[in-house]
Amino acid sequence: MSGDxxxxxxxxxxxxxxxxxxxxxxxxxxxxxxAIATTSSIEEAKSFAKSNNFPPNTKLHSxxxxxxxxxxxxxxxxxxxxxxxxxxxxxAAIKGKHILLDKPVALNVAEFDQIVEACEVNGVQFMxxxxxxxxxxxxxxxxxxxxxESFGQIKSVYSCFSFAASDDFLKHDIRVKPGLDGLGAxxxxxxxxIQAILLVNNFKLPKTVTALSxxxxxxxxxxxxxxxxxxxxxxxxxxxxxxxxxxxxxxxxAIGTKGSLRVHDFVIPYMETEAVFTTSGGGCVSEHKxxxxxxxxxxxxxxxxxLVGEIKNRGAKPDGxxxxxxxxxxxxVDAVKESIDNNLEPVFLSGR
Numbered sequence: 004m005s006g007d008x009x010x011x012x013x014x015x016x017x018x019x020x021x022x023x024x025x026x027x028x029x030x031x032x033x034x035x036x037x038a039i040a041t042t043s044s045i046e047e048a049k050s051f052a053k054s055n056n057f058p059p060n061t062k063l064h065s066x067x068x069x070x071x072x073x074x075x076x077x078x079x080x081x082x083x084x085x086x087x088x089x090x091x092x093x094x095a096a097i098k099g100k101h102i103l104l105d106k107p108v109a110l111n112v113a114e115f116d117q118i119v120e121a122c123e124v125n126g127v128q129f130m131x132x133x134x135x136x137x138x139x140x141x142x143x144x145x146x147x148x149x150x151x152e153s154f155g156q157i158k159s160v161y162s163c164f165s166f167a168a169s170d171d172f173l174k175h176d177i178r179v180k181p182g183l184d185g186l187g188a189x190x191x192x193x194x195x196x197i198q199a200i201l202l203v204n205n206f207k208l209p210k211t212v213t214a215l216s217x218x219x220x221x222x223x224x225x226x227x228x229x230x231x232x233x234x235x236x237x238x239x240x241x242x243x244x245x246x247x248x249x250x251x252x253x254x255x256x257a258i259g260t261k262g263s264l265r266v267h268d269f270v271i272p273y274m275e276t277e278a279v280f281t282t283s284g285g286g287c288v289s290e291h292k293x294x295x296x297x298x299x300x301x302x303x304x305x306x307x308x309x310l311v312g313e314i315k316n317r318g319a320k321p322d323g324x325x326x327x328x329x330x331x332x333x334x335x336v337d338a339v340k341e342s343i344d345n346n347l348e349p350v351f352l353s354g355r
Contacts, residue, residue, distance in 0.1 A: 071091075097125060102127060147264055165244065187225035
């Protein structure tokens, strides 16, 4: 794709998350890095841009405000603390910049609704940066669980994402600081598990959410480990477990009336260009390999840039699916936290 048709993405900050995302942008034929902003020094930004193979004409901004004013930026990636999301994502939408926002998208759904309103009023595309949703394997998983002949009706789902964080992480990472991210393992690892159970349930919200016993919080009240039970009106249930305190596990198990599905590395595939899942039914077990030329990060960037390009070049309206999906995920994160805070009382979602 020619440079004139590439979506120009601005990056906020010089962090490891930006390093990973910049590689994905460089691999994506319909996107390019056009600018980076830093709150430290321009020299740091210049060095960061060079070491990560940014285009030579990448603009260097000394403030977030300056980047959002840049007419050569179509969209912005926000790898900033969650407490800053409302302020900066709302301002970006007002400036007409399309938004790729790290998860969790906000500290609560009320905050996220402010971002939603700004995006809708200004006609900008929103997407959260949950990369596994854009893996070609995820498309195949959706096909299987929606196949009434092979999978049947969904009955139960289990999803887990855990990793054993270092002592330094548990003391100093922004994900355990109430003034920065505030939702801990629930907003980080839990975000993936909740998206997994929504995907398998065809994105329908459950009726009730109940935190399970055994939650671990740090001295500041941040969740380090927790589990939860989700119930749907038709008898379907799901459980999740997310933790900074347990061995690395990235599981989905979905059970239907005719078949079942298992994934052992759903968040980050063990191999970048090959992803595997297992299905069973009728007494047979099958392993499925899904090949891809690009990483799931690059697939995410390509899809985001495609949607932005439809708006920019063809006058299309933003695709609201990603905003609704993020809102429902945030809604369930909030419900689990509410149940934890209220001695494991169930939270009813009707009307929320």
